[in-house]
Amino acid sequence: MAWQYLIYPFKVMGISQTYDGSYSHRKYSTGNKKDYPIDEAGADTGRDYMYAPADVVVKKIYGRGDSGKPNTIWLQTRKKVITPIGIFYVTGRVTHMSDADIANLKVGDVFRAKEKMFREGTDGGATGNHIHMTWGTGKFKGSGWSANSNGAYVLTTTGSNRKPEKLFFVDSGFTRIRDSRGLKFEKKPEPKTRYVHTPGSRLNVRKSYSVKSEVVGKLADKLKVTVYARRNGWSLIGVKKWVASRYLKKTR
Known part of the structure; x- marks a missing residue:
């Protein structure tokens, strides 16, 4: 199957506040429940475009035409995508685009990977042009957000909220x-063909990249596999399928 990699959705990464930012983000990343927003300001103080990080579908539009509510869009990948921590559906919430930039946007609209979507803005009272964005594994859930113990509205998905460097x-x-x-952030890899090298035994396939993770299968010696990504000495070979990289070789 041809999986898409989830890529960072700006031509220039210019993060102005992380999820630990004391200006406005700690209420999100320290509450119960948490999410991990960043503010992306692009190349300068202008209005750079945000691009689709993979094929994504618009799941919800909030605030458009209401000056008292910040314009917010929920996006979900159309299929599972490759991230540094595995293969998942990924859902995100992005905020501050202008009414003009999303005037014709509809729930159900699809953006293809690397397609222009909308520009940074200040809608909702932001002090400078940027996109506030937060992401998690899984699909869009419920209203797309809920208040945490700090009163901050955090992303809700069928999976879990994740730091951006774990997803992009x-x-x-x-x-x-x-x-x-x-x-x-990790650089986007390319899929690689490898062969299992475990003479006289079979290789454990684990649910995650840890020796403590559940064994979900075993691979025969000399079996051909595709490695999509690597993490901490483990190789991702499928959905919830990780193997120890040291047992994979370039040739049989």
Whole structure:
């Protein structure tokens, strides 16, 4: 199956506040429940476009035409996508686009990977042009958000909210990093063919990238596999399928 990689959705990464930011984000990342928003300001103080990080569908539109409510869009990947921590559906909530930029947008609209979507803005009282965005694994759930113990409205999905560097790869041919605010994103890899090398035994396939994770299968010696990503000495070979990288070789 041809999986898409989830890529960082701006041509220039210029993060102005992380999920630990004391200006306005800690109420999200320290409450119960949590999410992990970042503010993306792009190349400068202008209005850069946000691009689709994979094929995504619009699940909800909030605030359009109401000056008292910040324009907010919920996006969900159309299929499961490859992230640095596995293969999942991914859902995000993005805020501050202008009414003009989303005037014709409808629930159900689809953006293809790397397609322009809308620009940074200040709708809702933001102090400068940016996109506030937060993401999680799983599909859109309920109203798309709920108040946490700090009174901040955090993303709700059928999975779990995740830090952006755990979900997005940086495609170096698409995104230039101007300012990551210390967040460490992995470069987008390419799928690689490898062969199991466990003479006389079979290789455990685990649900996650840990020796403590549940064994979900076993692979025969010399079996051909496709490695989609690597993490902490483990190789991702399918949905909830990780194997220890040291047992994979380039040739039989």
